[in-house]
Amino acid sequence: MLEIRDLTKTYKTGDKALNNVSLSVPKGQVVGLIGPSGAGKSTLIRCINRLVEPTSGAITLSGRPLTGIGAGELRAMRRKIGMIFQEFALVERLTVMENVLSGRLGYVGFWRSYLRRFPAEDIQRAYRLLDRVGLMDQADKRADALSGGQRQRVGIARALAQEPELMLVDEPTASLDPKTSRQIMRLLIEICGERGLPAIVNIHDVPLAQQFMQRIVGLRAGRIVFDGTPAELTEAVLTKIYGAEDWAAMRKGTEEDKAADADTLREMLRLGA
Numbered sequence: 213m214l215e216i217r218d219l220t221k222t223y224k225t226g227d228k229a230l231n232n233v234s235l236s237v238p239k240g241q242v243v244g245l246i247g248p249s250g251a252g253k254s255t256l257i258r259c260i261n262r263l264v265e266p267t268s269g270a271i272t273l274s275g276r277p278l279t280g281i282g283a284g285e286l287r288a289m290r291r292k293i294g295m296i297f298q299e300f301a302l303v304e305r306l307t308v309m310e311n312v313l314s315g316r317l318g319y320v321g322f323w324r325s326y327l328r329r330f331p332a333e334d335i336q337r338a339y340r341l342l343d344r345v346g347l348m349d350q351a352d353k354r355a356d357a358l359s360g361g362q363r364q365r366v367g368i369a370r371a372l373a374q375e376p377e378l379m380l381v382d383e384p385t386a387s388l389d390p391k392t393s394r395q396i397m398r399l400l401i402e403i404c405g406e407r408g409l410p411a412i413v414n415i416h417d418v419p420l421a422q423q424f425m426q427r428i429v430g431l432r433a434g435r436i437v438f439d440g441t442p443a444e445l446t447e448a449v450l451t452k453i454y455g456a457e458d459w460a461a462m463r464k465g466t467e468e469d470k471a472a473d474a475d476t477l478r479e480m481l482r483l484g485a
């Protein structure tokens with residue numbers, strides 16, 4: 213369980229990026245975080261992994277504090293947080309297997325990791341994870357030889373290699389096509405469910421969030437203005453989160469994207485692809 217209580221972040225510039233945010237995410241639940249640009253989504257994720265120092269408030273993971281702790285404790289707690297990034301953040305010239313094993317770097321000593329001598333159990337775990345994300349036959353390929361969807365699967369396996377207690381996911385599908393995005397989102401949700409992992413997914417794509425998330429939290433100007441199910445995320449609520457003008461523009465964008473996808477499909481069928 214992740215618990216955030218009265219979290220506030222005011223940057224040195226005076227920007228109040230988060231204003232009294234409280235949120236609990238139970239084990240196995242995946243929360244989609246939506247909101248307009250500047251709403252505070254990245255700041256919230258960065259306060260949880262403590263890349264940004266909160267101004268006030270408290271965060272706990274599985275009952276242990278993530279705020280108000282020393283450097284050693286923080287390092288230990290960070291191992292418990294699996295991160296998944298928009299641009300995958302893989303080491304391109306290393307193999308898929310090496311990238312997954314890099315998730316263990318917080319656990320093995322410096323020389324062992326420098327020499328890439330990981331314990332046998334880490335290697336077995338990495339194979340199991342590659343199997344789970346559907347990449348067993350790609351283990352020895354270099355990361356830069358993979359497709360975007362395959363790279364994100366490696367990113368997921370690497371995060372799981374940490375044996376995390378929380379997943380923080382930043383725009384996981386922003387670099388992927390719509391079909392691959394749906395596959396990745398489905399995989400993420402299945403895996404978090406199987407492992408009882410709480411997760412927060414920063415997601416710009418509202419229809420994708422509505423299709424897959426069990427719970428959606430809407431941020432606006434640093435405050436939670438919606439917390440509910442996809443079914444409760446009505447046009448009126450979306451207008452409240454994004455503002456009338458921005459939501460109308462976003463909806464138009466989505467409809468244009470759908471029309472473009474349909475055009476591409478028709479063209480492919482016409483060409484017999």
Ligand SMILES: Nc1ncnc2c1ncn2[C@@H]1O[C@H](COP(=O)(O)OP(=O)(O)OP(=O)(O)O)[C@@H](O)[C@H]1O
Pocket residue numbers: 223224225227228229247248249250251252253254255256
């Ligand atoms: N390092 C920083 N220094 C000062 N202000 C910042 C910093 N990072 C973010 N902010 C401000 O904090 C507010 C929230 O920004 P944040 O990046 O968290 O929003 P966001 O919802 O993630 O936006 P986006 O969807 O565009 O990534 C904004 O007003 C932003 O200008």
